[in-house]
Amino acid sequence: MSTSGWDAWLTERAELRCARGTVRTDPVLRSGGLPLLDLASNDYLGLACDPRVVAAAHEALDRYGASASASRLVTGTLPVHHDLEAALCALTGQPSALVFSTGYAANLGALTALSGQGAQILLDAHAHASLHDAARMSRMPNDTFAHNDIAALEVALRERRGYRVVVGVESIYSVLGDHAPLADLVEVCARHGAMLVVDEAHGIGVAGGGRGLLFELGLVGAPDVVVTATLSKSLGSQGGAVLGAEPIREHLLNTARPFIFDTGLAPASAGAARAAAEIVSADASLAASVRSNAATISEVCGIRASAGAVQSIPMSTPDAAVAACLDLRARGVLVGCFRPPSVPDGVSRLRVTARADLSPVEVAEAAHLVAEVSRHYRGAAA
Secondary structure, three states: OOOHHHHHHHHHHHHHHHHHHHHHHOOOOOOOOOOEEEEOOOOOOOOOHHHHHHHHHHHHHHOOOOEEEEEEHHHHHHHHHHHHHHHHHHHHHOEEEEOOHHHHHHHHHHHHOOOOOOOEEEEEEOHHHHHHHHHHHHOOOOEEEEEOOOHHHHHHHHHOOOOEEEEEOOOEEEOOOOEEHHHHHHHHHHEEEEEEEEOOOOOOOOHHHHHHHHHOOOOOOOOOEEEEOOOOOOOOOOOOEEEEOHHHHHHHHOOHHHHHHOEEEOOOHHHHHHHHHHHHHOOOOHHHHHHHHHHHHHHHHHHOOOOOOOEEEEOOOOOOHHHHHHHHHHOOOOEEEEEOOOOOOOOOOOEEEEEOOHHHHHHHHHHHHHHHHHHHHHHHOO
């Protein structure tokens, strides 16, 4: 394709985004200027700026420098990585952990390394994009089953008898906010000999006193269940992890390309996440606070309460969602704006995130404003 051909294609794609109302930007919203009440970020427990977490990041930075400097299989594994993995095991009750540079990389590593020749992958239709990308990268046959539909999964597994099957789900889904039927998923996967990968990105720090939904439901230790997690939400840092039985860790350490060929997690991020994991382990009140604030948001906004921190308000059109988001920003409240193709059911939404470090009064006042503005723009677009 010539340069002019590429220019024409880029122009066509830009015009299509404008027509669909899905143009995205990356504004700087937290610059130290006018204070904004943040109901948009993933810092569910407010630990990103917690002095204990920041101090741990400084300590690791001073001791090990700004980078791990190499793949962890060369010289990039530092004591802080093993300390973090131990803290994650203590938090979740899992026997072993392997830390990746991001939660996205953890999902890529888990699914690609656990599939391979002779395997097939089944994903919940609403699973995170990283799980879908991992399925594609595995080069193995893959498909989806209807969201949270155990009967549909049962049929799909029965059709794949004789194959090694990896099933991928989230414990709590970030867009609709509903939770997976984990007990049923564990049972049906065990009955068919499938491996179940559960992404606890939105469960850790919120469910099970902060230890995750698997812990809350008493499913820790179930055979052939692997957990993936991010360190960038409730743990207020950066990175990801895969947790499970020790043979799983050993297998990924030897075969997961996003681990083998990537520089180790930066020491400061590892130190911060370790401190955050220890705080969550010791203080279940943080999870209780975020769930209480989430309940306030859902009640005031008149929506069904989510299982996690994120409360999802459907909007009539992408333009209405953007307009409401910008109006709220101008009034001092940050909320997220989800539009196609980022939403699994094609419905644009305001994404309102509860946080444990906000007072009940702050949350209630902000929720009333969100309710008022969202109603206005839904009506204006009708």
